[in-house]
Amino acid sequence: MDARTTARRITRAAGLALAVALTVTACGSGSGGSADGAVRSDPPAQGANDINPRPAEQVRDGGEVRYPLYQWITQWNPYQVDGTYGDAVEIMRALEPNLFRVDAGGTFQPVADYLVDAKVTSTSPQVITYRLNPKARWSDGKPLSALDFKAVWQTAGGKDPAYNISNSSGYELISGVEQGADPTEVKVTFAEPYSDWQNLFRPLIPAAGIATPEAFNTGWVEKIPITAGPFRIGTADKTAQTLQLVPDPNWWGQKPKLEKVTYRVMTQAATTQAFLNNEIDFAAAGTATAYGQLKDAKDAVIRSASPWDEVHISFGGGGALADRKVRQALGRALDRQSLIKIANNGVPVEFKLLGNHIFMPNQAGYQDNSGEWGRFDLAAAGKLLDEAGWKADGAGRPRTKDGQALELHWVLNDGTTQAQVDLATAAQAMWLAAGVKVDIDKVPSNDFFAKYVNQGKFDIASWRNTDSFPLSSSLSNFRLPQGDNVFGNYSKLGSPEIDALLKKAAGTVDPVEAAKLYNQADAGIWELGHTVELYQRPSVVAVRKGLANDGAFGLASQDLTLTGWEK
Known part of the structure; x- marks a missing residue:
């Protein structure tokens, strides 16, 4: 697990911090x-x-x-x-x-080796003032400075598509970065409030290492040009x-x-x-x-x-899966409790059914938003497939539409354990009962993310999203792609409404109000048929x-x- x-x-x-496919969690x-x-x-x-x-x-x-x-x-x-x-x-x-490091209660704590302090010094507009440890230096001898913060903001902010970024959350809300009273002071100004500012610039990387799109995209391949750590x-x-x-x-x-x-x-x-x-x-x-x-x-x-560690099954957005009703049918055809029992077999900590893409059950604000989309109902799955035009062709046979069989492919890491094969095989049988044939395709471990998941080249795949913390970082997982940049949303599925809710929640300082917005977004993610959550993984x-x-x-x-x- x-x-x-x-x-x-x-x-x-x-x-997105990704671990090995579901293989590492299943047993x-x-x-x-x-x-x-x-x-x-x-x-x-x-x-x-x-x-x-x-x-x-x-x-x-x-x-x-x-x-x-x-x-x-x-x-x-x-x-x-x-x-x-x-x-x-x-x-x-x-x-x-x-x-910043995060303590056991999930609270950010400044690291004194880099920061004397960092705090909100203005609320309208929101300004964060960082006071840097004057001893902190890059391996090229230069001190940490506002230039490094500015470079990270300008590259990670998403305004220049030449920088192939992973996630612009928070950075896209910054309106300016400048030196403060002296070279050890940095002022970051936001155009809109951002509650999770402590998660930005973690880690900080040097301006000299990301000065051009080429340096940003390829200058860190197989090497780390400049460091400043223990x-x-x-x-x-x-x-x-x-x-x-x-x-x-x-x-x-x-x-x-x-x-x-x-x-x-x-x-x-x-x-x-x-x-x-x-x-x-x-x-x-x-x-x-x-x-x-x-x-x-x-x-x-x-x-x-x-x-913060969840196990899920993700759907792609191409071919038959471009139809939301087909994705919804796949979710309704899964008996999640039975799959969890396979994963939980012989493990000393109980796995609980997960009903949220953003909150874990032990986080304030959690609620189960899965509704009908996470509830096993084979008849409802069949009805959705009927409505999508996929006609039943007898028990144990895939449905057909315009002469084509409803056949999908589950991309699986070839380093998976037998336990994960058991889980995948169980899901495969559940889908076939609904008239969906799913082939399991094993791919090399080193290729699983680089050539398949990251490229969106899958119908079905399983991996874990880990430490989607603070909550605003979840935007990356579900936001609509921009051109070729999918951020962390490898399914490439989303909606402007979900994006708007997640962005509004990220700018809401009141945690109770923010939780309401995040839960509204989560309900939309379930209805979208983006991802079927299984359980929080201890x-x-x-x-x-x-x-x-x-x-x-x-x-x-x-x-x-x-x-x-x-x-």
């Missing part, structure tokens, strides 16, 4: 899984995490922590549309200025699929505890054995098979928490005994400088 990409808290910089009757005999606890509460917290003086200096990586990272610019892969965004937070890249061996971070000797803040942090690309299925072989120090433990093997393993500790992970300040972070983000081994 758990994957490194989300368990390590990918609070998003700009755009079922595959090899090693038994009947559902796990004694389940309720999902961990909001505000809780499980990381073995230790102050710096109780963590020894030196040592190495080894993590799995589910695909080789090609694009390192987190503001570029291909740079939103979860592990890449998280690693960048150790290499570039992470102005770590830097030590080695990046694409042949061996191994990446290593080491402390940056020019770092001005608290020295990292670890001597090196090593990431090695492997499939989700391989992580359990790699942990048991003492090749990695962190592994997902959320499938029946993985949990069963890891819970009593030597030197293993199981940790769990509730992050993180359940195995870590090596003695590992401090790491594990299941819940809503919090990680401080890698404090991660290490207990004294």
Whole structure:
């Protein structure tokens, strides 16, 4: 159930943090899984995490922590549309200025290594004044400055289509960036109020690295030209699929505890054995098979928490799926509770049915907006397909229209576990009962996002949206594409009404009023037939005994400088 990409808290910089396809969350009757005999606890509460917290003086200096990586990272610019892969965004937070961290309660906290303070200094118009730590410098020797904030705004704001951005939310509302009273002060002015301003410029990247569209789009491919974090890249061996971070000797803040942090690309299925072989120090433990093997393993500790992490099935917008009624029919033909049982088999934390695309059940403002569109009703699915002109052709046969069979393709990561195949096969059978033939097409792990999901080349696909937090970042997932830029909306489905509601909510400072708007937008997303939500995915992970300040972070983000081994 758990994957490194989300368990390590990918609070998003700009755009969607994506983990491996649903494969990493599902578990079922595959090899090693038994009947559902796990004694389940309720999902961990909001505000809780499980990381073995230790102050710096109780963590020894030196040592190495080894993590799995589910695909080789090609694009390192987190503001570029291909740079939103979860592990890449998280690693960048150790290499570039992470102005704010999120605590276990989901509240932003300024990072003193970069900020003396940051606050709203005017409300009409809204002005945010950042006071930078004068010690903060880029690896090229230049101090952090208003020039860097301005460059991120101008590139990520979406006004110049030559910059292939992932998400303009918040940035498009900025009207100006300028130096304040001195070079360490930056003033950001908004044309419209924006409640989630602390999520902007996370991480900050240097103006020198994104000065032109070419630099923005390709200058961070297979390299990170300039850094300003506690770590830097030590080695990046694409042949061996191994990446290593080491402390940056020019770092001005608290020295990292670890001597090196090593990431090695492997499939989700391989992580359990790699942990048991003492090749990695962190592994997902959320499938029946993985949990069963890891819970009593030597030197293993199981940790769990509730992050912003949802499992869903997305529909494309081409071919037969261009008709909303066909997409709605696919949703109504799915028995979501039965699919969740497959995923929850043998896992010690209960999965709850998710009825919202924007809020998690443990967030204030959550309500179930799925209505009829998330309710299993085979007859209703058939009626929708009839209305769309797809005629039934007998039990077990696909419907037809104008001589064509209703046949769709589910793109599946070939690194998936048997459990995910079980889930996909169950959904496949449900759809066939409605007269929709679905073929499951496995594709290489490294191609799943880059060549299929990111390109919108799928009829059906499953992945996880992680840390869509704060709420305004959800705009990226559902907004209408602009030209070739799909932002994070890989289905390319949307409406002006949904866009307007999400944008209005993002500018609403009152959280109660904002929640009403977000829920109205969510109801529209359900009716659109964009995505069928399944469940919030608790993180359940195995870590090596003695590992401090790491594990299941819940809503919090990680401080890698404090991660290490207990004294």
